[in-house]
Amino acid sequence: MNDQRIQQLFASQLAVANVGVDVFCDAVQAQHVPAVQVDWRPPAGGDVRLAQILAKLQNLPDNLIEKANREGFARMEAGDPEWTGMVYAHEVLPDMDRYTIGHAGPPLTWEEMCGPMQGAVLGAIRYEGLAETDEEALKLIHSGRIRFRPNHNVQCVGPMTGMITWSMPLFRVVNKAFGNVAFCTINEGLGKVMRFGANDASVIARLKWLEQVLAPALHRAVELHGPFNLKVIMAKALSMGDEMHQRNIAASSLFARTVLPSLVRVIDDQKVLGEVTDFITGNDQFFLNLAMAACKSICDTVKEIPYCTLVTAMSRNGTNFGIKISALGDQWFQAPVLMPEGLFFPGYGPEDANPDMGDSAITETYGIGGFTMGASPAVVRFVGAESVQAAMDYTSSMYQITQGSNSQLTIPTMDFRGAPMGIDVRKVVDTGVTPVINTGMAHKKAGVGQVGAGIVRAPMDCFTQALEAFAQSLHLA
Amino acid sequence: MTTKNQVRKNLYFDSVTLMVASSAMRQMEGVINAAVMMGTDHNRDLMTNAGLIGPDTPPFGVNDTVIGVQAQTSQAAEAAIAYFDTFISGKKSAAKTQTQAHATSLPGAKSQYPSTNFAVISVPGRYARAEAEKALGLGLHVLLFSDNVSIQDEVELKEIALEKGLLMMGPDCGTTIINGTALGFANVVRRGKIGLVAAAGTGLQEVTVLIDQLGGGVSQALGTGGRDLKAEVGGRMMSLCLEALRNDPNTQVIVILSKPPAKEVMADMLKQLETVDKPVIAAFLGGDPSMLAGSRVVWADDLEQAAKLAVLAEQGNPIQLPAYDSKKLEHLADTLCAQLLPGQTCLRGLYSGGTLCYETMLLLQKEGISTWSNIALDPAWKLPDGEPSRGDTLLDMGEDFFTNGMPHPMIDFRQRVERMECEAQDDSVAVLLLDCVGGYGTHQDPAGELAPAIQRVKEMAIKAGRELVVIASVTATEGDPQVRSTQIQVLEQAGAVVMPCNAQAARLAACIIRRQRQEGKE
Secondary structure, eight states, X not given: OOOHHHHHHHHSOOOEEEESOTHHHHHHHHTTOOEEEEOOOOGGGGOHHHHHHHHHHHTOGGGHHHHHHHHHHHHHHHOOEEEEEEEEHHHHSSSOOTTEEEESSSOOOGXXXXXXXXXXXXXXXXXXTSOSSHHHHHHHHHTTOOEEEEGGGGTEEOSTTOOBOTTOEEEEEEETTTTEEEEEEOOOOSSSOGGGTOOSHHHHHHHHHIIIIIHHHHHHHHHHHOOEEHHHHHHHHHHTTOOSSSOOHHHHHHHHHXXXXXXXXXXXXXXXXXXXXXXXXXXXXXXXXXXXXXXXXXXXXXXXXXXXXXXXXXXXXXXXEEEEEGGGTTOOEEEEOOOOEEEEOTTOOGGGBOOOEEGGGHHHHHTOGGGGGGGOTTHHHHHTOSOHHHHHHHHHHHGGGEEEEEEEEEEGGGTTEEEEEEEBHHHHHHHOOOOEEEEEEEBSSXXXXXXXXXXXXXXXXXXXXXXXXXXXXXXXX | OEEEEXXXXXXXXXXXXXXXXXXXXXXXXXXXXXXXXXXXXXXXXXXXXXXXXXXXXXXXXXXXXXXXXXXXXXXXXXXXXXXXXXXXXXXXXXXXXXXXXXXXXXXXXXXXXXXXXXXXXXXXXXXXXXXXXXXXXXXXXXXXXXXXXXXXXXXXXXXXXXXXXXXXXXXXXXXXXXXXXXXXSBOOOOEEEEEEEESOHHHHHHHHHHHHHTTOOXXXXXXXXXXXXXXXXXXXXXXXXXXXXHHOTTOOEEEEEESOOXXXXXXXXXXXXXXXXXXXXXXXXXXXXXXGTTSOOEEOSSHHHHXXXXXXXXXXXXXXXXXXXXXXXXXXXXXXXXXXXXXXXXXEEEESOHHHHHHHHHHHHHTTOOOEETTOSSGGGBOOTTOOOOSSEEEETTSHHHHTTSOOTTTOOXXXXXXXXHHHTOTTEEEEEEEEEOSBTSOSOHHHHHHHHHHHHHHHHHXXXXXXXXXXXXXXXXXXXXXXXXXXXXXXXXXXXXXXXXXXHHHHHHHHHHHHHHHHHO
16 A cells, blocks of 8 residues: 555645635644635536536546646747738638638527628628628528638637628738748728628728728838737737737837838828828727737647647637637537626617627637736726726636736736736636636627627636536546 | 515635524524525525525526525614625635635645645535545545545545545544644644544544643544445545554554444454554444454543553553542542432433544443433434433534534534523433533634533523533643633533543443432432
8 A cells, every 4th residue: 555645744844725614724824834725616607517527637647638738838838929911811711712701709600690790791792792782792691602601710810790701901920939820800990890790881991991002001011021020019018008909009009110110111102101000000909900810820829739628719709609629629619608798888888789799809818808907907997897906806817717827928017927828628617717808899780880898708608518528538528 | 574685796605604694693683584605506495495585586696695684674684684794804804814825726726836735625515526536636635524425436535545645534524633733623732653543533633632631642643534434435544544654653653543343344454453563552432342352452442541542552651551440430429419309310411523422322321321312322212303302312413413504513502502401491400411622623712602501501400499410521632722721611610510531521420320310219
């Protein structure tokens, strides 16, 4: 009988973790012995079976999961995204034709789409010149000619409705450390925009301008300057009060400062230069889409590590919330999406809001956005958090569900602690703490646009399903 | 009458905290019934059946705290809810000022504090297995305080522990002392060379306290949980603990405390002990010395003997007790009997410690006094739950019937105090036996809780024209937070006769009852 570890215990300083009644923890501390109180809650909403799955996973031999998660975390740390130019969707995306429409979130059918998503789809079909009117577009959809697919499956992300079609220009971001590529559309600005489901002529005209004027100019700027390092901008912006999901004013300003010297050198037409610089400097959220592509390029490197339980994607299509976890590759785990809670623009209220939507939760998947709310006192009022302390509490609570903290993105307001990074599906189920996401809110009717911003949680069901499927893949459940 | 309920979203408290708060709320003026519970399905049913929640209660889930109060007036109901809030904020600020280290999960605790080597687990039974398994997976030794864990789960947990060479003490293990640190309900005792392993929680407390009293000291005191020596569990943890004590250079004497093990388990244990070259003393309460025939293991009749023999062995003396001298006890019994009426021939014992109740029952039986009990030796003498005491009755008030929805009697004295008053009204009762258990984890002043009730029951008896003898023993050391001598003094001032240990309290009670009965016959 092997009692070596007991002899070790007898010979060393006792150090206790107390799970349950806190009197026992106080008692140990009163004896001047180190003790940590585990704020235990019934795991996964009180589901005993899930609790036992978690326990079984903890007991896998050789620390397989922990090793795999460390590997996943190390890849996230090593990620080095660079913006290397502009491309058109049809040039780079696999299995693409004019009738293919990429959307945010997990897969869904036309019938399942919410109002803004449907509005965006109708607009996108007109933008591609496949239909003159919404009626014609609808006919195409009902004939089954239009093929919908999640952006996430083809290395892409898009905010809110996330439309990506044949002619659309995309930021190309290369993760230099691994050589993989990710793409995201250009941010359209505020007001009537396709990402919030608007689709009138002005929306289409702006998209055409992005395609025909802005994108070529940006591409030439990159050609002149060389790749732009995005992590540097993100790290600086975080220290300047952006959380980089709902607030990107610092990042967008830094970006403008970095790109404008090249832009002015590559645009000869003064009128165009004026339009381009007006557009870039007039949109506080311009950097969001670059941040999203950067996050996607990093999270994709964590995909398909055997035994790795880190989350590689979180995204919403306005109907369902979906996540992917590393070990299970491209399998989506979905649950009905929740309603954000937050503040509304004047004239709008909760009854106007569409449920949570967009691929932009890739920022939280990487560990910024809602996860770094503590770095962003200024966003607190915008998303309706109660106080700066509450924002820090949100960030603090995210360390409970992540593998570690990001050594490159640090939070000045929290003693330069690294941003919480690498969501572990086991920890989410175990602690009952779900990822917090900062988000914009679309009007539930297509075409109205943004009505507010707020905070939303990823639904627990996605994580419990993923955990169960993972355990099944190991024949443990 | 009015019913008020409230839901506090995402606010979690352990059930002990909530039970303490609820029972205090129930005692408030104008409050008819009150409960604060976590919003599990089970609790939902309980509160619905009690009429504390209804269709207009806001929706809640398992992580929400649900408050329900039934009161004569809405002010009384609101006062009760306000009390709960004060109670909780007191708890919270206490936690803050202590800057208690926190984690949200065991893996989190281990990664934040990598030197963690031990887990104390007291979550509700149905989650206990998962938490214990996690702890073992993290390489932690485990004290599993929780009960209501299936025997199958116990066996599997212990199998995992054996494979890893980790202690898996419990389920339902209340007491252990590791490296001099009291864990669970345990006492501060001098460190020394006596290593103990017990399948009986308060038994372990009593013996370690007595060792300390006698000038001896404890190296390690390990618990196995009450079922370890049953055939199904096969003494798995007992065996590992014995191995650990055998190999521990600081342990020179080994003490085993348990009810009699299953036959095959006993045989295996004796075989294992054959090769142990340290003195071994065993108290198998309710067993027979012949169980140890042919082995070098020294038999102890009761907890007191076990402690005395262990200290003799620790000091290198022959392991033999001097002949028992009952003169002092007889003399004390004489004095006490002189106060009693001839019709007072019965005794009642109310215990917070199960093993203490059990030990008393055995000692009384030896003296020819059979007792009714909720943990009776013989099923024919089982006192049905909820029934009043009859004849000679001993109650283990830590049993499920009493603890269902109420804190353990070592923490909350209300039920015991109420029961004391019931017993005192019975004019056939001569002796009331009580234990008073201190140490970490238990009430901060058990004697202070018992003393007013002792005074009250003695006054009740006097008003009814008789005396009532209250005999107590204190399971606590001078080093305990409650301080033994202080506890004894408080009990004595209240009019109790305080004996040096539980066994002696039982012997004195037996002595009195025998005399009272003989006197009746004469």
